[in-house]
Amino acid sequence: xxxxxxxxxxxxxxxxxxxxxxxxxxxxxxxxxxxxxxxxxxxxxxxxxxxxxxxxxxxxxxxxxxxxxxxxxxxxxxxxxxxxxxxxxxxxxxxxxxxxxxxxxxxxxxxxxxxxxxxxxxxxxxxxxxxxxxxxxxx
Numbered sequence: 754x755x756x757x758x759x760x761x762x763x764x765x766x767x768x769x770x771x772x773x774x775x776x777x778x779x780x781x782x783x784x785x786x787x788x789x790x791x792x793x794x795x796x797x798x799x800x801x802x803x804x805x806x807x808x809x810x811x812x813x814x815x816x817x818x819x820x821x822x823x824x825x826x827x828x829x830x831x832x833x834x835x836x837x838x839x840x841x842x843x844x845x846x847x848x849x850x851x852x853x854x855x856x857x858x859x860x861x862x863x864x865x866x867x868x869x870x871x872x873x874x875x876x877x878x879x880x881x882x883x884x885x886x887x888x889x890x891x892x
Contacts, residue, residue, distance in 0.1 A: 756892040757782045757864060759793055767881045782864070782889060787812050789860045791889065795822070808867075808887070813858045816869055830871045832856040850874040864889040 756779065763774045780793030788811045795804040804822035811817070815831040823843070828851050829836040835852040855870040867887040873880045 754781050754783050755862075756780075757791070758890045758892055759791060760888040760890075762886045764884045765881050766883075767879070779892070782860075784862055789858075791887070795820075795824075810858050810860060810867060814853075814856050816856055816858075816867070830856060830869050847875065849880070850877065860889060863891050 758777060759780045760777045761775065765772050765774075778793045780791055783790045783792075788809055790810075791808040793806055795806055804820050804824045807817075807819045807821075809817040809819070814833075815829065818826070818828040818830065820826045825841040826839065828838045828840070828849075830851055830853040832853045832855055835850050838849050838851050840847045840849050850873065852872045852874070853869070854872060855868065857866075857868040859865045860867060866889070868885070870882075870884045872882050
């Protein structure tokens with residue numbers, strides 16, 4: 754387990770409108786045989802939040818994004834596949850479709866980069882197009 758600096762740039766768009774979110778946070782990275790796990794606490798990025806985030810990169814084509822706490826979700830992004838995922842907030846739960854358009858992983862024991870592009874739908878109705886670029890630097 755290594756302490757790392759995690760820089761995230763997320764772009765979300767629908768109907769010709771885009772929102773860009775950028776943040777940097779401290780976290781940890783663990784490496785196993787064919788996967789990397791990045792973990793951080795959202796209380797470092799969103800004041801008053803009590804949510805832990807874990808990104809599991811499996812091989813070079815699948816990323817599992819899990820959040821637990823004030824916000825609970827488990828999104829599975831696999832390049833070329835559509836997965837159904839649960840997204841829960843205090844107001845209720847929603848099942849979303851996540852279609853992985855691209856997953857590029859260039860992580861190693863010292864850090865690296867991860868890029869994901871995916872579309873989100875609800876009942877097959879498009880909600881948003883998303884791109885997330887993550888840079889990991891050893892501390």
